[in-house]
Amino acid sequence: MDQYAVVIENVxxxxxxxxxxKSINLKVKKGSIHAxxxxxxxxKSTLMKILSGIYIKDSGTLQVFGKEVHFTTPKQSRESHIGIIYQELALAPDLSVAENIFLGDLGFGGPLINWKKMNQKAGRVLSNLGFHIPPTAKLGTLSVAYQQMVEIAKSLARDVKILILDEPSAVLSNREIDILFSQLKLLKGQGVTILYISHRLDEIFAIADAITVIKDGETVTDLDPATCTEDDIITSMVGRKFENLYPAKNIPQEETILEVYGMSTKSLLNDISLTARKGEIVGxxxxxxxxxxxxxxxxxxxxxxxxGKVIKNGKPITLRHPADAMRQGIGLVPESRKEQGAILSRPIRENMTLSSLKNVCYRLGILNYGKERAFxxxxxxxxxxxxxxxxxxxxxxSGGNQQKVVIAKWLATECDLLILDEPTRGVDVGAKVEIYNVIHELAExxxxxxxxxxxxxxxxxxAHRxxxxxxxxxxxxxxxDQITEENIMRFAIPKRALA
Incomplete structure (x- = not known):
């Protein structure tokens, strides 16, 4: 067992x-990247929270570097040199980058904060990651992608020997993912063991040394990325084969739903013009x-x-507030479901009907609970x-099921234009297929x-266009036939980057 950093039996x-x-069994070799x-x-996330001390296992055994452990607090997990980066960021937006990285030990063991030392150490950690983010910058001013880098830096600033990453690339661009992978491979070379959770199978093949598939709370199989295929992973995950992840494209109608001419904003957008027809999927x-x-x-x-101007169903419209958009039959599934798409503390029932309360209320605006539950x-x-x-x-x-609830919220309205921003971010293959089928069904x-x-x-x-x-x-x-990866990248890269 000396070769294993983590051994989990019947947890x-x-x-x-x-x-x-129900019964999880897992062996992770030291200094490997295990997907x-x-x-x-x-x-998956429940297992990682047991490893990080947030949840306490009911039964089974957990060994870390050959020693049986029973974590009851996150502190105990950290003392075993385990660090975890969650899919949902756990940062303080009103604090500086450096403060976020060293939150919990701002004085480095002393009673006072040495701001100069803290900023210097934070700068070194970020520089090693390949990101030149000012340590003194307020975290809330950074993009989501850069906040993710701070989350990773926060974990690496501690002496971790086992690093758990739960969908770390969900908000990163391809360039940022390359930097992340380079850093993870460097950590692996230094002997750090990495547990990597991702729905992106191309990432798994690019970085993993071993793969464990979990289904319905049980270990299904262990796979070798050097010999298995994507179909092998998908079949193990969902228990059936998918002949095609994407439904056949329907034929759009001639009627135009949306016309945008010369849309500009003071900060970024410049002269945006686009259209969307009835039954059309526009990317x-x-x-x-x-x-x-x-x-x-x-x-x-x-x-x-x-x-600029926006025309909806042949008539010019004014969009000063989301209420204006909803009245015009526009729905939006936003990029961040945690902050913008759902009220996490409220029941699933309420989240499903937030945008269509009038359909589940009596005449005087009193909620009809029976109708809401049935819907x-x-x-x-x-x-x-x-x-x-x-x-x-x-x-x-789970994240994927939360996303489905957010989509259901808009399907309950009378919208005829639905905007989906990153509709399958953090969603597994099986749930992706279901969401793709819903999109196709709505287009039809x-x-x-x-x-x-x-x-x-x-x-x-x-997309049709x-x-x-x-x-x-x-x-x-x-x-x-113009819609190819090569064409998209050719026009997506800024001209000065090509010079």
């Missing part, structure tokens, strides 16, 4: 009557910061245009949402769909 964990982990894969709700592609999300925010009334149950069945009870808080669901019913995605294969396979963006402008409109 179980239940929450009430729900068995999150943990499985559908949303399979138990917005580009690098992080290109302006894709800013278009969605303008169309939903969250950001204001400095100039929520129909939505659960339609989107195959895995949950214990619709009365549970939405925070109790006549919805105009705008899909924003950092996964190019997703845009290529779903793709607008490529770079530095706040549309640089190309692609359709048919």
């Amino acid at each position: 179980t964990k239940s929450f009430g009557g729900v068995h999150a982990l 943990i894969v499985g559908e949303n709700g399979a138990g 917005l592609a580009g690098l992080v910061g290109s302006g894709r999300t800013e278009i969605s925010r303008c169309l939903f009334g969250l950001d204001h245009m400095s100039q 929520s149950e129909r939505s659960r069945q339609r989107l195959a949402i895995k949950l214990g009870s619709i009365e549970d808080p939405i925070s109790s669901l 019913k006549g919805y105009a769909i705008i899909v924003i995605s950092s996964e190019m294969i997703e845009v290529i396979s779903l 793709v607008y490529v963006m770079s530095e706040g402008t549309i640089t190309a409109e692609l359709q048919g």
Whole structure:
């Protein structure tokens, strides 16, 4: 057993009557990168929280570097040199970057804070990661991608020997992912053991030495990335084969739902013009910061245009507030479901009906609980949402199932234009297929769909037309055989980067 950093045998964990982990068995070799894969709700995050001391296992054994441990607090896990980076950021936006990195030990064991020393140490950690982020910068002013880098730096600043990463690349661009992978390989060379959770199978093959598949709280199989295929992983994860992840594209109708002319903002967007027809899926592609999300925010009334006009169903409209957008039949599934798409502490039932309360109320605006519960149950069945009870808080669901609830919220409205910003971020293969089928179904019913995605294969396979963006402008409109990864990248890279 000396060759293993972590050995898990028959570990179980239940929450009430729900068995999150039924029987998990896992062996992770020292100094390796071991991938943990499985559908949303399979138990991956629960297992990692047991390793990090947040949850206490019900039964089974856990060994770390040959010593049996029973963590009851996160502090005990940290003392065993285990660090974890969660899918959802755990940072303080009002503090500086350096303060976030060393939060919990700002004085480095002393009673007073040495600001100069702290900033210098934070700068070195960030520089080693390949990111030149000012240590004194307020964290809340950084993009989500750079906040993720701070989260990683916070973990690496401690003397970790086992590093757990839960979907660390979900908000990173391809360049940033390359830097992350280079750093992880460097840590592996220094003897650090890495447990890597990701739904992106290309990442698994690029970085992992071993793969363990978990399904319904049980270990299904161990795979060797050098000899297995993506189909092997998918079949093990979902228990069945997918002949095609993406449904066949429907034929859009001639009627135009949305027309945008000369949309500009004071900060980024410049002269944006685009259209979307009834039954059409329109993709917005580009690098992080290109302006894709800013278009969605303008169309939903969250950001204001400095100039330009929007025409909906043949009539000019004004979008000063999200309420204006909703009245005009526009729905938005936002990039960050935690901060913008859901109220995590509230029941699943309430989250499903937030945008359509008038449909589940009596005449005087009093909520009809029976009607709301019935609607929520129909939505659960339609989107195959895995949950214990619709009365549970939405925070109790896995990331993929939370995303399905956010989509269900908009399907309950009378919108005919639905904007989906990163609709499958942090979602497993099985849930992706279900979401793709929902998008296809909506298009066939006549919805105009705008899909924003950092996964190019997703845009290529779903969209009838793709607008490529770079530095706040549309640089190309692609359709048919023109929609290729090479063409998207050619027009997405800023011109000065090509010079």
